Amino acid sequence: MIEQTAVASKLEQTYQLRCVGCGQIAADMRQNLRCLSCGELLEVIFPAWNSAPRLPAMQPSALKATWKQRRGSTFPQDESGVWRFRELLPTLQPGFEPITLREGNTPLYEMPMCARIAGIEKLFAKHQGMNPTGSFKDTGMTTAASFARQEGYRWVACASTGNTSASMAAYAARGGLRSLVLIPDGKITWSKLSQSLDYGALTCQLKTDFDGCMKVLNDVVRRMPIYMLNSMNPYRAEGQKTAAIELLEKLDWQVPDHIIAPGGNLANSSAIGKAVMELHELGIIPSLPKISVIQAAGANPLVRTMRENGGKKLVPVQAETMASAIRIGNPASWRKAVRILERTGGTVEDVTEKEIALAKAEIGAEGIGCEPASAVTFAGLKKLVKSGFVKKQESVVLVLTGHVLKDAEYTLKFHRGDLFEGDLDQKESAALARQQRAPIVLEATTDAVLKALEQAEKNL
Numbered sequence: 001m002i003e004q005t006a007v008a009s010k011l012e013q014t015y016q017l018r019c020v021g022c023g024q025i026a027a028d029m030r031q032n033l034r035c036l037s038c039g040e041l042l043e044v045i046f047p048a049w050n051s052a053p054r055l056p057a058m059q060p061s062a063l064k065a066t067w068k069q070r071r072g073s074t075f076p077q078d079e080s081g082v083w084r085f086r087e088l089l090p091t092l093q094p095g096f097e098p099i100t101l102r103e104g105n106t107p108l109y110e111m112p113m114c115a116r117i118a119g120i121e122k123l124f125a126k127h128q129g130m131n132p133t134g135s136f137k138d139t140g141m142t143t144a145a146s147f148a149r150q151e152g153y154r155w156v157a158c159a160s161t162g163n164t165s166a167s168m169a170a171y172a173a174r175g176g177l178r179s180l181v182l183i184p185d186g187k188i189t190w191s192k193l194s195q196s197l198d199y200g201a202l203t204c205q206l207k208t209d210f211d212g213c214m215k216v217l218n219d220v221v222r223r224m225p226i227y228m229l230n231s232m233n234p235y236r237a238e239g240q241k242t243a244a245i246e247l248l249e250k251l252d253w254q255v256p257d258h259i260i261a262p263g264g265n266l267a268n269s270s271a272i273g274k275a276v277m278e279l280h281e282l283g284i285i286p287s288l289p290k291i292s293v294i295q296a297a298g299a300n301p302l303v304r305t306m307r308e309n310g311g312k313k314l315v316p317v318q319a320e321t322m323a324s325a326i327r328i329g330n331p332a333s334w335r336k337a338v339r340i341l342e343r344t345g346g347t348v349e350d351v352t353e354k355e356i357a358l359a360k361a362e363i364g365a366e367g368i369g370c371e372p373a374s375a376v377t378f379a380g381l382k383k384l385v386k387s388g389f390v391k392k393q394e395s396v397v398l399v400l401t402g403h404v405l406k407d408a409e410y411t412l413k414f415h416r417g418d419l420f421e422g423d424l425d426q427k428e429s430a431a432l433a434r435q436q437r438a439p440i441v442l443e444a445t446t447d448a449v450l451k452a453l454e455q456a457e458k459n460l
């Protein structure tokens with residue numbers, strides 16, 4: 001039997017939870033993570049930052065120096081690429097330690113080949129797939145799981161397209177919590193499913209899609225004291241903010257012109273936007289990058305929302321895409337994402353399945369690789385350059401969200417030419433064929449291998 005050992009605690013003085021809809025401040029943390037007045041999502045705010053004069057430790061030069069100095073430390077919180085920036089995060093109460101797998105600290109890669117393909121001069125990838133469980137979810141899970149433990153919950157839960165569940169299961173296990181995973185049956189990749197099993201989650205495959213899993217989960221948490229770790233949990237966004245802080249630190253606080261993120265439930269793009277707005281407010285960066293969101297054409301509710309009603313009312317869709325991580329038709333954080341697009345001057349774009357496949361192979365050929373959901377960013381960038389939204393001389397950072405090994409089946413099918421099964425015209429076929437490298441089965445002889453090498457040289 002699940003027992004509730006403690007419920008909501010009074011919030012720490014250093015931060016507050018505010019409704020993104022009506023602006024009301026929440027008194028404590030309720031299980032459904034929504035505003036009790038209007039039902040909208042909550043976000044963390046830091047009122048103390050606006051008190052004048054600002055504390056010396058919160059001055060831009062002091063913060064930058066503190067964060068830099070921690071890079072040489074072996075204290076677990078300093079080794080984490082999330083908690084290293086703890087001045088910008090909500091604080092755990094005394095006696096509570098973060099649950100950390102030393103997440104964050106992910107690389108910022110230059111992408112010269114992809115830059116040439118897109119027709120721009122400076123392109124980077126912030127690779128969040130290089131986190132402990134292979135996706136960006138770890139950065140938000142370290143914060144949200146730590147608060148779940150502080151609240152005294154024994155069980156945590158999420159609905160997921162696979163990465164949240166893998167991450168949640170790992171952090172729950174590290175923190176001594178039990179975890180419940182609801183995933184759409186047959187619609188997540190084997191690697192992601194295997195992760196939640198290995199990390200010890202109670203894994204339920206429901207005969208529905210992600211949006212259906214979400215509905216069931218909302219009901220479950222109303223009836224049992226289980227803490228929801230989906231991305232509408234405001235503590236998730238706090239950890240996910242650090243991807244943007246890290247990338248700006250790596251660029252020596254020089255602001256890129258554009259940051260481009262994939263969009264599913266729309267929490268990640270919102271978190272990145274929150275980070276840059278807070279850094280700007282604190283005087284750490286002088287201007288804001290434009291933050292744009294790319295979706296798969298078959299799962300494009302934000303794109304439709306922006307194009308059809310200027311971001312006023314969500315246009316949900318029946319989602320369908322092979323980029324299974326972002327197969328989401330009714331995104332929870334759409335309002336937060338619209339706000340980020342408006343405040344930073346970013347835009348939205350959607351890309352076809354073929355554009356995603358090609359972009360993923362091009363990122364792979366750069367020696368970087370990512371899962372299909374991450375590749376929408378590069379496919380989208382190409383379109384944004386063509387439309388003139390991104391200019392040739394502007395600098396761009398793509399947020400790659402998942403590791404290439406998260407969906408090996410997709411990659412194999414692509415290289416074997418099985419991904420689209422005849423559904424290609426001649427031009428598309430030729431474009432994809434240039435990136436396809438199917439494995440070759442040979443006799444076990446030196447001659448056979450030398451012949452293969454010779455052929456490969458000719459094909460260059």
Ligand code: F0G
Nearest residue numbers: 160161163164264265266267268401402
């Ligand atoms: N990229 C990957 C690899 C993802 O797993 C997700 C979301 C996204 C992008 C989109 O991020 O939802 O914040 O807009 N995956 C969730 C999951 C839904 O359950 O793993 P978002």
